[in-house]
Amino acid sequence: MEESLGEKQFHAWSWSVEECLKEYNVKLDKGLSTYEVEKRRERYGWNELQKEKGKPMWKLVFEQFDDMLVKILLVAAFISFILAYLHGNEIGESGFEVYVEPFVIVLILVLNAIVGVWQETNAEKALEALKEMQCESAKVLRDGYLVPDLPARELVPGDIVELRVGDKVPADMRIAGLKTSTLRVEQSSLTGEAMPVLKGTNPVHMDDCELQAKENMVFSGTTVVNGSCLCIVASTGMHTEIGKIQKQIHEASLEESDTPLKKKLDEFGNRLTTAIGLVCLTVWLINYKYFLTWDLVDGWPTNFRFSFEKCTYYFKIAVALAVAAIPEGLPAVITTCLALGTRKMAQKNAIVRKLPSVETLGCTTVICSDKTGTLTTNQMSVIEFFTLGGKTTSSRIFRVEGTTYDPKDGGIVDWNCYNMDANLQAMAEVCAVCNDAGIFCNGRLFRATGLPTEAALKVLVEKMGVPDSKVRSKIRDSQLAANYLIDSNTVKLGCCEWWTKRSKRLATLEFDRIRKSMSVIVREPTGSNRLLVKGAVENLLERSSHVQLADGSLVPIDESCRQLLLLRHLEMSSKGLRCLGVAYKDELGEFSDYYNESHPAHKKLLDPAYYSSIESELVFVGVVGLRDPPREEVHKAIDDCREAGIKVMVITGDNKSTAEAICREIRLLFGRR
Known part of the structure; x- marks a missing residue:
């Protein structure tokens, strides 16, 4: 086995x-x-990601000096120190002033090494983030x-x-x-x-x-x-998929490839070393007559005399020339510029493993970006919703602000329907009760538990409020006092809780691909049962026989009403919104007195084949439009890339119209909306 x-x-x-x-x-x-568990653990080990051994500190420090210009500076610092020492002995001085030049060179190299080691250590820590998942x-x-x-x-x-x-x-x-x-x-x-x-x-x-x-x-x-x-x-x-990702990241981190900037600096360092060496040797040799003299006898040099003191003197001059020719400030300037670039990128949550990698941005001509979570917030939010007004030929469109799961982020534009007519109450009830999602707060960031679309619907309910003004005031006061938090991470959704307590949930008809909807059977305060439904707009319209007007009256769906609803749905879809229809049903037949699993009709709730028949003859209420909105900073980033001559391409698996709508909004595409 x-x-x-x-x-x-x-x-x-x-x-x-x-x-x-x-x-x-x-x-x-x-x-x-x-016994079998222990036996298998011996073979497969623990279920955890391995912690790859990082480079020791001494190696990280040593790598910071593996650069041609840095090596030239090391040699220059050493020679400068020797010359300062010899010069100090000659003039009888031994104070710090004599060693200022070699000290400055060494200080530059040390700062360069510190910045490099610090940056790479931070990047290593960032790679450990996979384990938190x-x-x-x-x-x-x-x-x-x-x-x-x-x-x-x-x-x-x-x-x-x-x-x-x-x-x-x-x-x-x-x-x-x-x-x-x-x-x-x-x-x-x-x-x-x-x-x-x-x-x-x-x-x-x-x-x-x-x-x-x-x-x-x-x-x-x-x-x-x-x-x-x-x-x-x-x-x-x-051996898991996330383990394979960590392995690939580790293997990529071991790959050493020089950036164009580093290649040019190394090439410059080699040429500079050769040029300075030749010039210094030439300067030393052209002064040979001062430390190497001889007598001429019959035109031939004899009695050679060598002056070690003068030879050393002119060698000092040649070395001094070499030290002067070496651009000590170049590595420091480059390191400082790269460090500042790295710091700016870190403020934007971009991790740079090695300082020279910052230079890659300067060579970029095309950026291929994912849409979800990169250009967008990866958080669904309700942008607008509509319900019918007093007639079947009129509709009311409500626009919603806010792009996060924070209920206090934005609100409903020009919202004055605090008493909430029948349509708005039905909309809020379905969004709050026909919903399995929740919201938690991780630090200052609000996250969804469950489906992102359902979490967005609950946020909408919080912005809509409840029809009871006294309860609404109490909820608002408690939310302001507790800042929406029950404990360290649980978000209290007072309006949603009010609806769920008012409409007790009895059974759930799960979503499936055939009918493209989800519904719940609830017990209303009146004591009767009601079916609350949300799902694809076209599917709900096919199964709906009536629409509800703002005053609560029910009107059979005629062709003009159906075309109006489909037109509003088309308008929302063309904006890149994901549309959900909202409906309900009061006449539940054998489920009108359903109470729990012991009810005779409960067996039908176990078979999804019956769900379509239960979700028939619905009363259509309205449509909610949601989307994953662009990040606020994306517009400026696109403009900056365009000014820099960088072409931005979006790669996504989303629906074409949705992707085009987002790209138009971030000004990546131009044309008619």
Whole structure:
């Protein structure tokens, strides 16, 4: 088993679940035994990224002097010191003033070495950031018992692990079974794509495929944003995808290639050394008659006389000329300029491993940039939403400011609907209750747990408020006092909590690719049940029979109303927005008195095939437009690149219209919007 396990563990995506369990010699309801775990750990080691040995300090210091100009300065400092010493003895002085020149040269070299070592040490620390992406604990099945908080480093191939919403994946694992109808995982840490990937259990019949295509695998360092599942650990430690990334980073760090600037400086140093050597030798030799004399007899030189004192004197002159010719300030100026450039880049969160690498920016002619998370914030936010007004032929568009998950970031433009009519109340209720996301605060940065789109909807609800003015005032006061934080990192969403307490959630109809929607059954304060739905606009319109107007009245959807809704949807999509439709249903038939799993109709909620029929005859409320907005600093960066003659290209896997809309907004593309 071990031999085949070692050979095939990286191809678990191509096996069926039964083949995986057989190959790993494990049962899904028992897990590995303690003996088998120890046996496998001896072979595969701990589930952690290796800490590569960094260069010792003495080597880092030594490398700072491995430069032609620096070597010339070392020689110049040594000769300058000797000359100062000899000159001081001649004139009878031995004070510090005599050694100012060699001291300054040595000080320049020391400062150069300090800056270089400091910069490279900081870069080495930055490379350790990958380890922070690893999970600390996991829920693992061992010896037939579920261990809720097993240290993730103790996992071995074949372990059975349970994952739920918000969990960080502790190793590369094969999905063995879904506990919910859908499972989605956010893999941007590996792929750069913000959109969560829908996962399943079916084998992928390819021995070699890209990471995105492995839809039955979850990878270390990624996050579950929807659903729960059971998995079989396939790869641990340095054999995981994130481990391979660390290995590639380490290998890249060992590659030594000179930049154009360093090559030119080395070439300049070699030529300067040769030129100075020849000039000094020439100056010394043309004065030979002063330290080498002779008598002429019959035209032939005889009785040679050599003056060591004069020879030394003219050698000092030649050396002094060499010291004067060496540009002692050049390495210092170059190091200072590069250090200042490095400092500016560090302020922009750009890590520079070696000082000469800063020079690469000066040689750049084309920049190929990813969109998600690079040009954009990698945070979904609601930009605008619309609902119908008092007629089926009129609509109201509300624009929303703020591009982060901080509820206090921006607000709804010209918002005066604090009492909230029926449409706005239905919009807020669906966004708050038909939602599994949360928000936490890491330092000053607000992050989403769960789907980014759902987190953005909850932020919208906080900006909309609640219809009860007294409750709204209490929520606002408590939020101002607590600054939205419950503890060190949990964000209190008072408005969302008010809606979830008001509409008790009874059941969830998970999202799937066929109907492209998600819904929840809730118990309203009136005691009746209601179905709250959100999903793709076109799909919800097909399943909707009525629309709700601002006064709460329901009107059958006619063709003109449908065309108006589709037109508004098209306008939002053309701006690069991701649109979500919002709807509800009050007449639930056999689910009108649904209460829990013991209800006779509960079995239909276990089969996604019934979901479309349940989500029919809906009442359409409105549309929410979301996007991943550009970073504020991107506009100026694009303009600076254009002025510098640098061409910027965007490489993204997003929809073409969405990418074009973002590129137009950052002024990378010009033309009609």
